[in-house]
Amino acid sequence: MKINDVILQTITKVVVFIILTFGVELFFAGHNSPGGGFIGGLVLSSAFVLLFLVHDIETVQQGIPVDFKKVAATGVLFAVGTGVFAVLFGSAFLTQTFLTVNLPVYGETELATVLLFELGVALTVVGTVVTIILSISEDV
Amino acid sequence: MFTITMAIFIPFLAAIFVPFIYKWKPRAIGWFVLIFPLLLFIGLARLIPAVAKGDTISHTFQWIPSADIHFTTYLDGLSLIFGLLITGVGSLVILYSIYYLSSRESLGHFYVYLLLFMGAMLGVVFSDNMMVLYVFWELTSISSFLLIAFWYHRKQSRYGAQKSMLITVSGGIAMLAGFIMLYAMTGSFSIRENIAAVSQITDHVLFIPAMILVLLGAFTKSAQFPFHIWLPDAMEAPTPVSAYLHSATMVKAGIYLVARFTGVFGGDAVWFYVVSSVGIFTLFWGSFNAVRQTDLKALLAYSTISQLGLVMSLFGLGSAALYEGYSGSSVVYAQATFAALFHLLNHSTFKGALFMVVGIVDLNVGTRDVRRLGGLMAFMPVTFTIALIGSFSMAGLPPFNGFLSKEMFFESMIAVRQLEFFSIGSWGTLFPVLAWIGSVFTFVYSMIIVFQTFFGPHQPERLDRKAHEAPAGMLVAPSILGLLVVAIFFFPNVVNDYLLRPAMAAVYPSLSGIGEAMPKIEAWHGPNIALWMTVGVIVVGILLYVSFKYWRSMYKVEPLRWSLDSVYNGSLTMLEKGSTLLTNRYMTGYLRHYLIYIFGFFLLAVAGTMTLVGGVSFDFSNDSPIEANEYILVSVMMITGILMIFISSRVTVILLNGVLGYSIALFFVIFRAPDLALTQIVIETVTTALFLLCFYFLPEMKKEKPARSSKVVNGIIAISAGVIVTVLGLAVQGNKMFDSIASYFENAYELTGGKNIVNTILGDFRAFDTMLEVVVLFIAGLGVYTLVKLKPRKEERDLED
């Protein structure tokens, strides 16, 4: 599927970054407003899918030399790992904790271990979705 | 610190490391594995003095407290004997197998299976909780299956493995049912608590069924008639395995079970009769059939069956001691149990040695057929000596340990005649008679092993390889066992004081001091009936052995020729045919039929329950108002849905599906669920892209032209499913029986520091679900990847066809 669509490609370059930023924003917003690991991950992966649609696979993979299977595996490891981590501290499996700190510029900020868990979720979602799409489209 | 719980898990943990060590140093693997049983043996042996004093060690950790299943380990005299046998014979067998198995075999698998078995077996003898015992019990069956099928390219190995698995596992399931019945009666899965509660349950309706079911488990495992047929076929396993599992340990698990449950069921006439008569008949039948075998291993298999029968019958007689509590006569009957425990130990020593000898002969000259063997004494003097010791001990001759336990066996059998309860009458005479006949045949086949293999003319032209003595390392293990056979004869009371008496106390927990009441074991106690019986065995045995070729044809006479194997094979074939026939009736290989079953059942179950309960009432008063845009959305979705059925253009259908998805996203917005709306929109986009991508490769949908009748069936099922779901949904809304638990999650900010309640449920409250969900997603991704990437290559494809 070689598409030579200059307008689409140009717009994509801009749009992908907007989508990526939006995805990251959604991911971090997750604990307090709509968003979170799933949505963040899905939005991020839709950005990648768009890239793969507009450019061909080889080009994108040269630009982003990442094995998305490994991304997914890392995600699962993170999600399970935070649970094990809690056990090491003597709590039940997957216990999350949080604390609020006052950063100089940023103001009152909440630091929660759930963020690590959500990071695992997001990485798994990105890795899996992109792996699925790539597997099929490479198999011509 | 060494605990019994650890002892169970050490073999399992060691098994994890075997593959890595094997990869690193394939030759050293046997020596690595040897460390563990040796350490366990030493650890258990250090506990002997404490247990001999009457101590017991118990340790519990909670496993499934809600179901009364605790991981309780319990060490007393009985489990200690078995523990020592398992680890001791295990060490020797591993030492032997280092030399027996060539390095070309897949040793990694072998030792993993062996360690699994060892751990499972320790679990069986050390568990106090019946459910835990059951789990380990089946695990021994499974590891035995794996070991028998070790040479899985042979048809006979696979057959033998399957047979032993089917028989022992079905016995195990019967035993499980028995355990559950016991639980129903006493309310506890602990064996000790059951023994304590036994006086309340003897009149219970389930008492006898539970007993029979537990015995089924014991009899199948210990190869008692008529379940003995699996043991000869299990001899397809490598010889170290036969020596370990199928003579010294696993087959004795059934004996262990009978000994352990004597405290529960002993004292009942049914238990007495079933255990002792099955045992004594197995003794006779096994020894009778052993004589006609020409394969040395098959001979040993039947001999094991018969010896197990001997031990079993002794335990049966010994249970009579519990009939009238502690008294002079109960000591007499308890001596049967005492003899059983002693013979159990002796059997492991001499039979283990004999199996190893047969393995050496087989490996050296390439055959185990007694008709081709002969005159090996000159070539293999050490092997011959061990074989002589083992066989003569088995035949019950002095100065070997078999003589002592055989004498005690005869004495117990004679004592049965004096039994005054259980209305035994003149049937009691049958026991010593059968015991004597069985012993005569035992003598004959023991002589066959020695004389036909090592004496007589040497026939080098009929052997595959030239005979020579085995390497020294290989002889170590059987020599140790042979030495034990002699040593126990001369110092039986060491064994008696340290092992047998504590074990007696464990078998009869209600009869305190029974261990001390047991007499000293002595080789010579005057010319009594038992001694004359032994003399008779020797005389008649020699006569029969000499004249064997004249009466050999007796095995061809009708009822003696029968074998239960044909019954087993026949019923297996019938079962397979029957189930294939039945399964093919409904498993048509067509998805539509399966879905019809599923939806049909769903409809029947739900509609049936609703009419039975009669709880269908609607209440619309609580409904929220509907706005115009929502009417539009609902009607759009309905029309889209119905259109999907009738349109056959793929792209259109996909887009219609997309319309449904996006409309639902809109609904999520209306229903105050912003997270869902966002997720739904993105997912719908990705799904549609995925559909389009796949459709690039898939064919255009054909206009379906099914028969009118099946179309009608589909329609009816579909519409009724819709109706049922609607009715169910409405009924549930009209009758809320419980308050919503959602209010708990509204404290999210205090509990988790998050303000988005939905996300705190996902990440904090119910993180376990989310974690598993992530794993499922990952598995799906891997599944897709492997489906697409892993295709059979051209040559492999040819092979498959």
Added chain:
Amino acid sequence: METLITILVGVLVAVAVYLLLSRSVIRIILGSAVLSHAIHLLLMVMGGLKKGGVPLIGEETENFADALPQALILTAIVISFAVTAFLLVLAYRTYQEAGSDDLQELRGFKNE
């Protein structure tokens, strides 16, 4: 509102079941997708509709919409995506290997 949505769920279930019972693999996959849509809506209805504000603490509202079904649905959406993707690829690989997407033919029979 609840009644109307429940009826919509019923219609969607009927459509989904009809699609699932057909012979073409694609229709079956679509059927499973429609079925999961229907079930998501049903879950939503069970928590009550439009009974409260967005479940975000800090919004100026007294009572929130039931958050539990929302969490359940969020999980279900992702899982149903995974299932759909897997089924699609399964269908595609089956077609590549067997040359048909008709279940009746795949079973080895030409006609019923």
